Amino acid sequence: MVKTVVVLGAGWAGLPLAHKLLKYTVPKVRDKLKVVLVSPNTHFFWNVAAVRGIIPGAFADEQLFLPIEPGFKEYGDAFQFILGKAESINLEANEVEVVNNDGHQLSLVYDQLVIATGSQIRNNLPFKPVGTHEETIKAFHALQDHIEAAKSIVIAGSGPTGVETAGELAAAYGERKTITLVMGGDCVLQASNALPSVSQTIESDLRKLGVKLVYKVKVERTESIGGASTDGYSRTSLTLSNGEMLTADLYLPLIGVQVNTKFVPGSLLDATKSLTLDKNMRVKGVPNVWGIGDVGNIEPKQLTVTDAQIIHLAAALDAVLTGQSGGVKDYKPSEKPMIFVTLGKKYGTGQIGGWKLWGFLVRHVKGRYLFVDIALDYVGGRRLRHASM
Structure with a gap:
């Protein structure tokens, strides 16, 4: 009897996990295992480069949006790709209800279910997928147009995305645009547990690029000036705290x-709507449902931890699917903050644990291309970000 693993989400965690199962586990149980990957997107969005990609001409669309299916052709009937979104899970029946992109509903029966549906930016900005590939790329192009036209840009949020966006825009446009970064704390990356020296270096580099930094305030109210455009953007008045x-x-x-967990039963979620996972990365109380990536609550929602989670969960599922359930080991979350921030191609810094990284190293490894040079291999299942497949 064929066993089925359903993976919900073809992003940074779900897509490479499916590749690992197909490469290494399927051959051990040939003709007895099928991997079903569910995603509303035909293309993988290399959104680690979105902070620079929002600048028109910085990257071609083909570098940021890569088709998913070609990389899975080698697996034949052991793989199925379904374009759609999960609507609900029936835990007792081991079924997940999916609405595919043409509006039809189907029920998928699973032996093992992996939830890897990730997260989205609040306010639905297209720094992450915002729906189908067509919807995401349309929204991304619209943002590029508004970036190009704007003379003044205010960014709220001093996490990695906000900081890098401010730096990339300032590096690209210089004095042609006024870039302002508003933050609730007294330094950048405060919520990321950055070393004071790392925050200070980033702030110094932002000032060199001409970014105006506004500390210890939040945007309390916004008001459109002159009405919003058809895609929701407008000249805006902001009232600060x-x-x-x-x-x-x-x-x-x-x-x-x-997090994208609206379809998950509330009993499986914590107060932040994240999946409550046990030490194996299983959803607590459900032996055949697993969580990986941003949907889980075992680690910070950072791309830097994804490789380790993929490697662990692939091994855990391999053990279960090959009849060695006792081989499922505990996952050990990283206790070292990992931060790699680039501000255009000229500036960069970071840290691993309590060690600050040399700026030239961060610029060389990340700042030149934002990893778009490895995107084809990642989406094609030939490598992880910083580890072999």
């Missing part, structure tokens, strides 16, 4: 993410 006002041709609220 200290009573001051800012006006921007373009406002980018890059404040946190929300």
